[in-house]
Amino acid sequence: MGNHRQILLKNIDHPDQHTVAGYESRGGYSVIKKAMGLDPLAVLEEVKKSGLRGRGGAGFGTGQKWSFIPRNSGKPIYIVQNADESGPGTFKDRLLLERDPHLVIEGQLICAWAVQSNFSVIYIRGEYGYPYIRIQRAIDEAYAKGYLGENIFGSGFTHHMIVHRGAGAYICGEETALLNSLEGKKGQPRLKPPYYPAAIGLYDCPTVVNNTETLAACVAILENGGEWYAAIGTEKSTGTKLISASGHINKPGIYEIEMGYPLLQFIEEECGGIWKGRNLKGVMPGGSSFPILRADELAGVNIDYESLSKAGSHVGSGGFMVMDDHTDMVEAALNVAHFYAHESCGQCTPCREGGHWIEKIFGRISKGGGLPGDVQLVESICGQVAGHTICAFGEALAWPAQSFIRKFPEEFRGRISEAREGRVISRESMNADVGGSH
Amino acid sequence: MSAAAAQRLTEIKKRYPHPHSAVMSALYLAQEELGVIDQRGIQWVSEQLEMAPVHVQEVATFYTMYYKQPVGAYHFQVCRTLSCALRGSKHLTEHLKKRFHIKPNEVSADGKWSYEEVECLGSCGTAPMCEINDTYFENLTPEKLEAIIQRIEKEKPELRLSTLTDSLGDGLQGQPKSEVR
Numbered sequence: 195m196g197n198h199r200q201i202l203l204k205n206i207d208h209p210d211q212h213t214v215a216g217y218e219s220r221g222g223y224s225v226i227k228k229a230m231g232l233d234p235l236a237v238l239e240e241v242k243k244s245g246l247r248g249r250g251g252a253g254f255g256t257g258q259k260w261s262f263i264p265r266n267s268g269k270p271i272y273i274v275q276n277a278d279e280s281g282p283g284t285f286k287d288r289l290l291l292e293r294d295p296h297l298v299i300e301g302q303l304i305c306a307w308a309v310q311s312n313f314s315v316i317y318i319r320g321e322y323g324y325p326y327i328r329i330q331r332a333i334d335e336a337y338a339k340g341y342l343g344e345n346i347f348g349s350g351f352t353h354h355m356i357v358h359r360g361a362g363a364y365i366c367g368e369e370t371a372l373l374n375s376l377e378g379k380k381g382q383p384r385l386k387p388p389y390y391p392a393a394i395g396l397y398d399c400p401t402v403v404n405n406t407e408t409l410a411a412c413v414a415i416l417e418n419g420g421e422w423y424a425a426i427g428t429e430k431s432t433g434t435k436l437i438s439a440s441g442h443i444n445k446p447g448i449y450e451i452e453m454g455y456p457l458l459q460f461i462e463e464e465c466g467g468i469w470k471g472r473n474l475k476g477v478m479p480g481g482s483s484f485p486i487l488r489a490d491e492l493a494g495v496n497i498d499y500e501s502l503s504k505a506g507s508h509v510g511s512g513g514f515m516v517m518d519d520h521t522d523m524v525e526a527a528l529n530v531a532h533f534y535a536h537e538s539c540g541q542c543t544p545c546r547e548g549g550h551w552i553e554k555i556f557g558r559i560s561k562g563g564g565l566p567g568d569v570q571l572v573e574s575i576c577g578q579v580a581g582h583t584i585c586a587f588g589e590a591l592a593w594p595a596q597s598f599i600r601k602f603p604e605e606f607r608g609r610i611s612e613a614r615e616g617r618v619i620s621r622e623s624m625n626a627d628v629g630g631s632h
Numbered sequence: 633m634s635a636a637a638a639q640r641l642t643e644i645k646k647r648y649p650h651p652h653s654a655v656m657s658a659l660y661l662a663q664e665e666l667g668v669i670d671q672r673g674i675q676w677v678s679e680q681l682e683m684a685p686v687h688v689q690e691v692a693t694f695y696t697m698y699y700k701q702p703v704g705a706y707h708f709q710v711c712r713t714l715s716c717a718l719r720g721s722k723h724l725t726e727h728l729k730k731r732f733h734i735k736p737n738e739v740s741a742d743g744k745w746s747y748e749e750v751e752c753l754g755s756c757g758t759a760p761m762c763e764i765n766d767t768y769f770e771n772l773t774p775e776k777l778e779a780i781i782q783r784i785e786k787e788k789p790e791l792r793l794s795t796l797t798d799s800l801g802d803g804l805q806g807q808p809k810s811e812v813r
């Protein structure tokens with residue numbers, strides 16, 4: 195088993211970690227206290243030095259993002275923590291919110307001090323009822339202890355923090371949609387430019403939007419220094435990453451690994467290998483919004499930004515979905531396509547129409563009614579969607595669909611020609627394939 | 633709508649820089665009392681927040697967690713997305729269909745049961761799973777789901793956010809345990 199430093203999860207198994215007393219007993223809130231003794235720009239500098247990249251999917255430099263916040267605009271500066279976590283295959287933020295909520299709060303306070311913000315919001319997906327209770331209680335405790343509110347540590351610094359519940363819309367994870375949602379509007383993305391949150395964010399004020407895991411990582415960075423963090427992982431992918439591992443593996447769950455860890459070793463050792471003694475067929479390493487990789491493409495691939503990009507996919511949110519060699523890729527592609535068709539916010543024609551169209555085509559191929567040109571048709575629709583929409587949902591829809599037909603063309607074509615030749619073979623859908631979790 | 637709900641909303645409004653940000657909370661409050669979001673709820677939210685009704689309506693229809701049609705006292709939301717599908721979520725839906733003799737989004741004659749398929753609920757490591765009202769049930773099989781139904785019939789728990797407790801209990805009171813390592 196890889197011997198990974200546990201930075202984010204080091205205290206996760208303590209049963210009282212979610213309480214302020216438990217958190218304090220393991221050094222909690224000492225890092226923000228120390229950080230507030232430093233100049234805010236020095237705090238920002240540590241985060242920059244750490245090389246930390248956003249854990250919500252895009253992988254943008256966190257320190258760099260914070261440095262875009264104008265300090266003298268005369269407007270309030272806001273922080274919004276993106277705890278919407280609705281991307282298929284991703285369930286790591288939930289763990290932090292449930293089991294170590296004060297870590298999340300302390301990370302957010304570090305950001306607040308660095309950018310000198312007096313108000314922040316944790317936007318949590320509506321379905322996360324229990325995590326909501328945990329984080330809300332932790333905030334109440336932090337207020338009672340004086341870690342939140344006015345004059346924190348007698349410094350004169352004020353920071354207020356609230357939790358906002360979403361109500362079931364994947365697109366609200368996109369940062370500008372999230373801000374619209376928070377303002378009481380429909381959660382539809384805004385056009386970038388001009389709506390970069392750092393400049394024109396919540397109520398048109400400068401706003402930092404960061405993922406839960408990103409903010410949580412800032413605590414260890416300020417505790418041990420940016421250079422310490424940068425020394426972990428690889429040059430461009432520093433630190434550790436939470437991987438949400440699911441699908442056909444023996445040990446699904448959340449693993450904290452050091453960036454740069456070999457992907458196949460991760461499957462074998464951490465995930466306990468493929469279930470039922472079967473073989474690996476493919477993996478979506480970065481959640482369903484990035485391309486699938488075939489088993490034979492994985493030799494030498496590591497879990498980090500450089501290696502996964504080179505292999506044609508992405509670290510994304512770390513939503514690591516594994517499929518065994520019994521998986522019907524037409525069904526899998528259809529399942530993913532249904533998600534995107536269902537979740538489009540409907541603002542852009544290519545996304546709204548393209549999503550349904552792709553689903554329809556995969557659907558007819560799956561049912562034995564595929565047409566000879568269908569594979570090319572999906573290619574062409576994907577080309578018309580990616581790069582032609584307001585937000586990156588367009589790519590999230592197109593890239594995976596395209597990757598399924600490119601990586602497993604024989605399955606799609608085979609299904610189509612069988613149908614054309616009247617040899618419809620009744621297959622068990624992949625949903626019939628259960629048993630492992632019994 | 634009760635005075636208590638209006639009072640709660642006044643409190644919530646104050647937490648935001650702009651009162652319109654409270655529209656989602658307001659809709660939740662309305663749904664808690666009315667069971668669905670219909671014209672009564674829209675009207676109430678619109679008056680409380682001084683927002684145009686059409687604006688409130690737009691928000692209400694955008695999000696899936698505001699029910700425009702009534703649901704059962706126990707609303708089962710089975711995740712159908714990839715990680716759950718790979719581990720047999722379809723069998724859960726089939727079980728519910730047979731068990732309750734209804735189609736998705738229908739309500740059983742006694743008003744007790746309804747179900748639907750929903751998208752990824754962030755519980756993929758404990759797939760397949762089902763959310764009942766506001767409570768997650770994970771690592772399911774049709775047999776386990778049936779056992780849960782039987783306990784619900786006997787114990788009649790609410791399984792709502794307002795009744796979720798903080799304890800890491802095993803029982804019907806939620807199963808908060810995203811699996812670590």
Ligand SMILES: Cc1cc2nc3c(=O)[nH]c(=O)nc-3n(C[C@H](O)[C@H](O)[C@H](O)COP(=O)(O)O)c2cc1C
Nearest residue numbers: 248249250276278279280367368369404405408586
């Ligand atoms: C369709 C779509 C969905 C997204 N969903 C999430 C999400 O659930 N959680 C998240 O943190 N970021 C999500 N993002 C990324 C955010 O837009 C944003 O980049 C991120 O929250 C920034 O934080 P980070 O820099 O810490 O990653 C999504 C982006 C897109 C395009």
Ligand code: SF4
Nearest residue numbers: 539541542545583585
């Ligand atoms: S790409 Fe899709 S989700 Fe994004 S703004 Fe356009 S329609 Fe909405």
Ligand code: FES
Nearest residue numbers: 711716753755756
């Ligand atoms: S795929 Fe079902 S909870 Fe994520």
